[in-house]
Amino acid sequence: MPIYQKITGEILSELRKIVGSDHVFSGSDVPVEYAYDAGTKDGPSQSPEAVVFPASTGEVAEIVRLANRQLIPVTPRGGGSGLAGGAVPVNGGIVIDLRRMNRIIQINPAARYMVVEAAVRTLTIQQEARKHGLLYAGDPCSSDDCVIAGNVATNAGGNRAVKYGVTADQVYALEVVTPQGEIVTLGGRLKKNATGYGLVRLIIGSEGTLGIITQVTLKLQRLAPLLPNFLATFPNLSTAVNLVGILLDSEIDPISVELMDRQTVTDIERYQRENTFAGHESDCLIIQFEAQDPADLAKKQGRLKEICHSYGCISIEEAEGEKIWQARRIWGKAIQAGNPVGASEDIVVPVDELLTFIEKLQALVNEFHFEYRIAGHAGDGNMHLRILPGAVPLSDWEAQLVVFRQQLYRTAYLLGGRLSGEHGIGLKRKQFLRSVIQPCELELMKAVKKAFDPNLILNPGKIFDVDKDITTEMR
Amino acid sequence: MPIYQKITGEILSELRKIVGSDHVFSGSDVPVEYAYDAGTKDGPSQSPEAVVFPASTGEVAEIVRLANRQLIPVTPRGGGSGLAGGAVPVNGGIVIDLRRMNRIIQINPAARYMVVEAAVRTLTIQQEARKHGLLYAGDPCSSDDCVIAGNVATNAGGNRAVKYGVTADQVYALEVVTPQGEIVTLGGRLKKNATGYGLVRLIIGSEGTLGIITQVTLKLQRLAPLLPNFLATFPNLSTAVNLVGILLDSEIDPISVELMDRQTVTDIERYQRENTFAGHESDCLIIQFEAQDPADLAKKQGRLKEICHSYGCISIEEAEGEKIWQARRIWGKAIQAGNPVGASEDIVVPVDELLTFIEKLQALVNEFHFEYRIAGHAGDGNMHLRILPGAVPLSDWEAQLVVFRQQLYRTAYLLGGRLSGEHGIGLKRKQFLRSVIQPCELELMKAVKKAFDPNLILNPGKIFDVDKDITTEMR
Numbered sequence: 001m002p003i004y005q006k007i008t009g010e011i012l013s014e015l016r017k018i019v020g021s022d023h024v025f026s027g028s029d030v031p032v033e034y035a036y037d038a039g040t041k042d043g044p045s046q047s048p049e050a051v052v053f054p055a056s057t058g059e060v061a062e063i064v065r066l067a068n069r070q071l072i073p074v075t076p077r078g079g080g081s082g083l084a085g086g087a088v089p090v091n092g093g094i095v096i097d098l099r100r101m102n103r104i105i106q107i108n109p110a111a112r113y114m115v116v117e118a119a120v121r122t123l124t125i126q127q128e129a130r131k132h133g134l135l136y137a138g139d140p141c142s143s144d145d146c147v148i149a150g151n152v153a154t155n156a157g158g159n160r161a162v163k164y165g166v167t168a169d170q171v172y173a174l175e176v177v178t179p180q181g182e183i184v185t186l187g188g189r190l191k192k193n194a195t196g197y198g199l200v201r202l203i204i205g206s207e208g209t210l211g212i213i214t215q216v217t218l219k220l221q222r223l224a225p226l227l228p229n230f231l232a233t234f235p236n237l238s239t240a241v242n243l244v245g246i247l248l249d250s251e252i253d254p255i256s257v258e259l260m261d262r263q264t265v266t267d268i269e270r271y272q273r274e275n276t277f278a279g280h281e282s283d284c285l286i287i288q289f290e291a292q293d294p295a296d297l298a299k300k301q302g303r304l305k306e307i308c309h310s311y312g313c314i315s316i317e318e319a320e321g322e323k324i325w326q327a328r329r330i331w332g333k334a335i336q337a338g339n340p341v342g343a344s345e346d347i348v349v350p351v352d353e354l355l356t357f358i359e360k361l362q363a364l365v366n367e368f369h370f371e372y373r374i375a376g377h378a379g380d381g382n383m384h385l386r387i388l389p390g391a392v393p394l395s396d397w398e399a400q401l402v403v404f405r406q407q408l409y410r411t412a413y414l415l416g417g418r419l420s421g422e423h424g425i426g427l428k429r430k431q432f433l434r435s436v437i438q439p440c441e442l443e444l445m446k447a448v449k450k451a452f453d454p455n456l457i458l459n460p461g462k463i464f465d466v467d468k469d470i471t472t473e474m475r
Numbered sequence: 476m477p478i479y480q481k482i483t484g485e486i487l488s489e490l491r492k493i494v495g496s497d498h499v500f501s502g503s504d505v506p507v508e509y510a511y512d513a514g515t516k517d518g519p520s521q522s523p524e525a526v527v528f529p530a531s532t533g534e535v536a537e538i539v540r541l542a543n544r545q546l547i548p549v550t551p552r553g554g555g556s557g558l559a560g561g562a563v564p565v566n567g568g569i570v571i572d573l574r575r576m577n578r579i580i581q582i583n584p585a586a587r588y589m590v591v592e593a594a595v596r597t598l599t600i601q602q603e604a605r606k607h608g609l610l611y612a613g614d615p616c617s618s619d620d621c622v623i624a625g626n627v628a629t630n631a632g633g634n635r636a637v638k639y640g641v642t643a644d645q646v647y648a649l650e651v652v653t654p655q656g657e658i659v660t661l662g663g664r665l666k667k668n669a670t671g672y673g674l675v676r677l678i679i680g681s682e683g684t685l686g687i688i689t690q691v692t693l694k695l696q697r698l699a700p701l702l703p704n705f706l707a708t709f710p711n712l713s714t715a716v717n718l719v720g721i722l723l724d725s726e727i728d729p730i731s732v733e734l735m736d737r738q739t740v741t742d743i744e745r746y747q748r749e750n751t752f753a754g755h756e757s758d759c760l761i762i763q764f765e766a767q768d769p770a771d772l773a774k775k776q777g778r779l780k781e782i783c784h785s786y787g788c789i790s791i792e793e794a795e796g797e798k799i800w801q802a803r804r805i806w807g808k809a810i811q812a813g814n815p816v817g818a819s820e821d822i823v824v825p826v827d828e829l830l831t832f833i834e835k836l837q838a839l840v841n842e843f844h845f846e847y848r849i850a851g852h853a854g855d856g857n858m859h860l861r862i863l864p865g866a867v868p869l870s871d872w873e874a875q876l877v878v879f880r881q882q883l884y885r886t887a888y889l890l891g892g893r894l895s896g897e898h899g900i901g902l903k904r905k906q907f908l909r910s911v912i913q914p915c916e917l918e919l920m921k922a923v924k925k926a927f928d929p930n931l932i933l934n935p936g937k938i939f940d941v942d943k944d945i946t947t948e949m950r
Binding site: 108110111112154155156157161162165166168178182183184185186188189190191192193194195196197198199201202204205206210222245249251292346348349350351352377380381382416417418419420421422423424425433437438440441442444445447448450451452463464 | 660720898
């Protein structure tokens with residue numbers, strides 16, 4: 001580990017000079033929330049020595065320059081809604097909370113783009129686009145809590161990736177503060193660009209380890225006049241999953257195809273005390289598509305019903321959008337309410353391997369006497385799983401889970417899948433990443449990290465442990 | 476410059492051992508074509524010391540390991556159709572000609588992907604997809620000559636970027652030989668992936684400086700039943716350009732919107748000795764869109780004509796696809812036939828800044844007493860320009876061109892544009908890149924290059940001159 005320095009009184013006063021004394025917390029004034037993100041509340045508390053709240057990119061750059069000079073680790077934080085511990089300051093140091101940088105700088109409906117500061121909420125961006133008759137296509141389930149820079153840092157996915165791709169596909173350009181405190185704009189409002197390396201895509205998904213995202217230029221899409229939602233129910237998971245590829249291949253051109261197993265549906269109804277699924281407590285798919293007019297809607301709806309019935313569905317009905325998506329969003333809370341002990345997964349596999357993956361998952365769960373729930377972005381192969389102890393005594397659970405996970409991840413990788421579809425590696429999955437990634441790929445990532453951040457001050461300890469390798473260099 | 480070693484007899488015999496003695500050329504046996512690519516035929520001859528023709532990824536890796544050990548520069552070469560000198564071996568050494576690696580490894584029409592070796596021609600990929608009723612959406616104008624690894628290395632664009640994006644958008648995964656001779660697979664057939672850095676996108680567009688692409692997994696699209704082409708003519712360029720944004724914003728959802736000025740049209744007809752434009756020698760747009768059936772075609776065609784007439788077109792007619800695209804493809808040759816002296820540009824700007832850019836271009840051309848021709852991918856803001864000496868004596872041309880280019884590029888950058896949309900920087904544009912890029916961005920690129928290739932053996936002298944900076948380190 002590099003020899004990081006502690007924050008002294010002198011450094012604190014420099015920080016206060018940069019952002020103003022009202023915008024620095026230190027020592028016991030640091031609120032407890034900064035020791036966690038939404039995915040690590042049950043982990044060990046790891047508080048920063050100071051939290052600072054810059055109001056501008058210039059202030060962020062000044063803080064980072066100071067930290068880089070003094071060898072103090074810096075962890076950027078957006079909405080704190082991350083699920084992999086990306087915003088947890090494992091080495092103490094400074095947390096940069098970006099919440100004051102929450103302005104929408106520009107929206108150009110004609111050229112269909114929006115420029116926003118780091119901490120604008122994703123929901124706000126969606127709503128602002130809609131006011132102009134446009135769609136911001138990024139749609140992580142945490143859209144009320146998360147902010148755009150966090151979406152970019154984890155390359156967040158969400159419900160509309162089937163048609164519109166992930167956050168990376170919505171980003172034109174980024175303003176970034178580098179680990180050495182320089183301000184750089186990467187990318188542009190360009191459909192083509194062959195002018196040097198694609199650094200903008202390198203920053204996206206780098207979980208705050210290569211730069212702090214301070215401003216984002218986002219693409220906006222035409223908003224389809226009609227966005228109907230359908231709920232299809234099935235006698236078993238395989239029949240539901242089997243339909244996914246057929247739907248994607250059809251002229252329905254869905255923007256979302258979400259899978260939920262019957263036990264999840266029951267858990268949600270119990271949690272909400274509402275009969276959202278109206279007696280259809282079966283394995284189900286939620287399907288959303290775009291329609292240009294009522295005739296287009298009728299045609300696509302007809303085709304959807306035809307396909308569903310040909311492939312063994314029990315029922316297919318139009319669903320109330322707000323209700324069904326709210327149910328989908330709270331699945332994790334609903335399951336945890338009834339099953340406080342469990343582990344979350346974010347595996348992604350090629351869509352055409354999804355059926356095989358779920359069969360192998362089922363076999364593995366049986367072998368370990370675990371249970372599982374699934375609420376997956378089936379249309380893009382990204383499965384959110386909640387693994388539950390089932391019949392296993394809690395005393396054995398943790399140890400067995402480690403073995404189970406190794407096997408689960410190996411299964412996913414053998415099918416061409418990956419450990420994380422949209423939550424990131426962060427703190428939580430780095431020990432697993434090491435065991436499944438090609439060593440050469442990991443070494444290239446570490447080399448890139450060192451190239452960007454020679455002092456390893458920016459969000460250390462995330463994705464991988466490059467710091468271990470450079471101990472001798474630092475001494 | 477790093478101290479590269481010359482190829483000795485011993486190294487030659489090692490190369491022969493790796494690929495077989497029939498597959499190594501050296502010294503005066505090296506064909507003259509290896510000193511150039513399609514864009515540098517008028518430049519100085521820069522021959523490699525040896526050309527090798529590996530048949531497999533394993534052989535490529537062995538060659539690179541040997542070169543890295545011996546500090547011999549390696550330049551990968553695909554179809555040789557590059558326009559920026561990317562395949563020109565400026566430091567001698569080894570050229571790896573990938574032409575023997577030209578197998579289609581797998582095509583899966585149901586899951587819509589194709590796995591191909593590096594040197595499969597882009598046209599072959601398009602044709603193979605079509606046989607299965609699918610579309611490979613990458614469509615550079617050089618598709619008969621270029622090969623897929625070259626498309627990936629330059630992030631080639633082409634005619635369909637308006638709807639389908641550039642080569643990067645067609646790539647699921649790459650097999651790459653790193654500068655240290657390791658074989659790594661990056662990316663996957665995944666719509667989402669938040670598992671570490673997006674290295675696949677970093678390799679794409681890196682012009683063979685970060686790795687040698689040996690295998691590519693490509694996305695395939697549904698092929699629309701109808702792909703009609705229309706030719707719209709205009710009284711002047713501004714009226715034509717003004718229509719572009721309106722077309723893109725319409726429900727026609729074009730896949731191509733190409734611009735040609737009237738003088739280019741005349742040059743093409745003269746060159747082809749064919750009346751392709753049937754008396755419409757005006758500034759024009761070629762518009763291609765997809766239609767699902769005759770009714771859809773009629774609706775979109777009606778809307779297209781309506782828009783064109785409202786915005787001042789002279790004529791709008793359906794065009795014969797093969798003929799009009801062939802004319803578009805040979806524009807460069809047609810202009811050069813009548814104007815042997817000239818300079819090519821590949822500038823890209825935001826589509827909504829295109830009109831302003833062309834106005835400024837016109838003013839600049841007037842100021843310098845030059846002429847210009849344009850055949851641009853207007854729908855994505857990527858303008859191919861041919862700058863001609865016009866009234867300027869040839870003795871002054873080269874010197875004035877340098878000044879003109881500096882101003883032209885600055886103009887593009889001020890509008891949010893970039894130097895190259897799809898041809899790359901290579902050898903030809905690196906001195907200009909240096910003058911317009913943010914220094915911090917260039918430094919990050921150089922740092923990434925050094926991280927991947929500490930000995931700087933892979934395609935040195937391209938995009939930038941990192942080698943100058945490390946002279947002291949190398950000694």
